[in-house]
Amino acid sequence: MEDARALQRERIEVYHAIYEDRVPKRVPVNVSLPFEVIAQFGGLDLKEAQWDPSTIEEAVDSMCQRVYSDVCVYMGSFRYPSFYQLLKSRSFKMASNGYIQHAEVAGMDSEDYDYLIENPYDCIVERILPRLYKALDPEEPIRFCLDFAKSFLAYKEDFAASNHIRKKMIDKYGYYPEDLFSENSGFTETPFDFLADQLRGLKGISRDIRRMPDKVAAACEALYPLVLKKGLPSKITKYSQVFLPLHMPPFLREEDFAKLYWPTFKRMLDEYASMGIRCTLFCQHDWTRYLDYLYELPTDTTLWFEYGNPKLVKRKLGKKHVITGFFPIMNLKTKTKEECAEEAKRYIDILAPGGKYIFNFDKNPLLLTDIKLENLCAVTETVRDYAVYTNPGEVSGMIFKKEDYKVPEYRDFESKYFAKAYPELTGLAEWRLKRLDDEMFNYSIFLLL
Amino acid sequence: MKNVTTLSDQIIKSVEELDEERVIKLANKALKSGMDPLFLLNLINEGVKRVGKLYEERKYFIADLIMAGLIFKEVLELEEIKAQFQRKDGEIKGKVVVGTVKGDLHDIGKEIFKGLMEVNGFEVIDLGVDVPEDAFVKSVIKHKPDIVGLSGVLTTAVESMKDVVEALKRARLRDSVKIIVGGSYITEELCEYIGADSFANDASEGVKICSEFIKSECGG
Structure with missing residues (x-):
């Protein structure tokens, strides 16, 4: 246990050095594996195990012993079948191999734009959620209430069970304690991606961009306060992070991106930065066309790249932002152990100098068959032993100061389904009810992420 | 005029x-x-x-x-x-069976590929998403396509693609078709691992490759 404490202190120091704009002792190994990979590793039936996340604990423990990482090797999951099944989800479905994923289903029609722009949360609760979740049928209000409550219980239970395992492992193995699911972190999407993913779908948004760009822009404005609120960590600290997976920009022309995606995206990151929160952006697909835009984002934004040229990225962005990703996870499947270790060194040689670099792959593996486990181990151990700095403590690139960021006033959302205040209550009573409002709000938006 | x-x-x-x-x-x-x-x-x-x-x-x-x-x-x-409108058989450049492989529910990549193939004169038989290997085998027996196109957005699709190739081999149909696999993450090594004839990281590349397949088939 004492070893774990010492290891944890070292890991905290490494990560904090990065977020305090200093060169760390070594490059942190930020590799964690999703629920599905670990369930398969433990020989569990994936379809069954997802119904009770606590069944995975033994497999998690043994994976933690096998794979080196500075964060908890068990990542957890956002997608458990219980709540999606109870709500009869049309968009989140379990495929024949047990993997839960998001099919292309649109929850919003183009005729809904005006209502969404006028009253975004009402439109989501009254129209969009019922279209995506068949159990939420406004014609059956009592069943709607009961099924919604049941699904919320399931959601709370599953996340609690998973978090319990994660926290236990963090203590036992001394991992860096902050991650996607800790209380000083958040998860959300940019307004445009939120609109494109489950509201309009890829086909719908592709059409709207050409047919009604003004409404798309106005919808992003209207959704802005909602997705911003969804991402806010329950506790803001100096090391708080909000995670945003970015989807649409590589599919767009630059002029459409500049007009429709960028304004609310940039404002969102500036607003988080003004609160002292830094963001981790998963730049899906190839972002080479947008590197100059990424440069404009607040200092110390963590940019997780899937494809592109690491040398170019390091040169253009490496002094301002924290870079991660690039190493193709699928190489763990096709290459030898030695080749994988050598490849890791090549990425380190390019991306580590000067600091502001965290090691991770270009994406997470989805199932155990995506990788050869011995190759994964070889890579993370190579990074741990090879990526050691000779100049720890030196200033690393540009320095983040929350005072540098301000955002102009914008219209907040109002809704009859969300109470912002309880004037008749004070103290604990008001705090308690407001917290419950926030929880219900977060769950409703979560169902659309 | x-x-x-x-x-x-x-x-x-x-x-x-x-x-x-x-x-x-x-x-x-x-x-x-x-x-x-x-x-x-x-x-x-x-x-x-x-x-x-x-x-x-x-x-x-x-x-x-x-x-x-x-x-x-x-x-x-x-x-x-x-x-x-009915396309005359004489105008068809080639026939292709496409599907998103087992374990993957994404259809956008396949839809774009299908659309581009159709405007380029191919007849496309679309098996849908999460398609098991035996459905590909049955479709190859029934439609006798020139090409089988396997799509997958998720990295897990690689194993399912390999399963389709293996199933076609077992059914002694592998040599009767060209197989192309599509996905943004697919590399030469993965294509070889799967046992496909070619791969494409995007739909328009895929159409070009399929047209080449047909040309080499006709022209020898």
Whole structure:
């Protein structure tokens, strides 16, 4: 246990050095594996195990012993079948191999734009959620209430069970304690991606961009306060992070991106930065066309790249932002152990100098068959032993100061389904009810992420 | 004659510019003035091909390809077209069976590929998403395609793609078809691992490869 404490202190120091704009002792190994990979590793039936996340604990423990990482090797999951099944989800479905994923289903029609722009949360609760979740049928209000409550219980239970395992492992193995699911972190999407993913779908948004760009822009404005609120960590600290997976920009022309995606995206990151929160952006697909835009984002934004040229990225962005990703996870499947270790060194040689670099792959593996486990181990151990700095403590690139960021006033959302205040209550009573409002709000938006 | 040429050019141009409303308006006008539905479809095809070219030149992107596909579909659904249009066998360049493989529910990549293949003269049999290997085998027996196209957005699709190739081998059908796999993450090594003939990281690349397959088949 004492070893774990010492290891944890070292890991905290490494990560904090990065977020305090200093060169760390070594490059942190930020590799964690999703629920599905670990369930398969433990020989569990994936379809069954997802119904009770606590069944995975033994497999998690043994994976933690096998794979080196500075964060908890068990990542957890956002997608458990219980709540999606109870709500009869049309968009989140379990495929024949047990993997839960998001099919292309649109929850919003183009005729809904005006209502969404006028009253975004009402439109989501009254129209969009019922279209995506068949159990939420406004014609059956009592069943709607009961099924919604049941699904919320399931959601709370599953996340609690998973978090319990994660926290236990963090203590036992001394991992860096902050991650996607800790209380000083958040998860959300940019307004445009939120609109494109489950509201309009890829086909719908592709059409709207050409047919009604003004409404798309106005919808992003209207959704802005909602997705911003969804991402806010329950506790803001100096090391708080909000995670945003970015989807649409590589599919767009630059002029459409500049007009429709960028304004609310940039404002969102500036607003988080003004609160002292830094963001981790998963730049899906190839972002080479947008590197100059990424440069404009607040200092110390963590940019997780899937494809592109690491040398170019390091040169253009490496002094301002924290870079991660690039190493193709699928190489763990096709290459030898030695080749994988050598490849890791090549990425380190390019991306580590000067600091502001965290090691991770270009994406997470989805199932155990995506990788050869011995190759994964070889890579993370190579990074741990090879990526050691000779100049720890030196200033690393540009320095983040929350005072540098301000955002102009914008219209907040109002809704009859969300109470912002309880004037008749004070103290604990008001705090308690407001917290419950926030929880219900977060769950409703979560169902659309 | 001049009017017809102008209208034709306008139709091609509005498809190229992805102006959906204008395409439909002009298509209706053309049909009313007696344009042969097949001739109209050729114009739309030409417009979609130009969109494909702009995509290759990196002036257009995926959202534009999707939009072109939607416009094409909408024209196909015009009454006059539905009533009269039937592709003659003689015009078909080749036959391809496509599907998103087992374990993957994503259909956008496959849809774009399918749309582009159709405008390029291929007959496409679409098996849908999360398709098990035996469904591919059955479809190959039934439709005798030239090409089998396996799509997958998730990295887990690699194993399922390999399963399809193995199943076709077991059914002694592997050599009767060319197999192409599509996904943004697919590399030469993965293509070899799967046992496919070729791979594409995007749909328009895939169409080119399929056209090459057919050319080499015909030309020897």
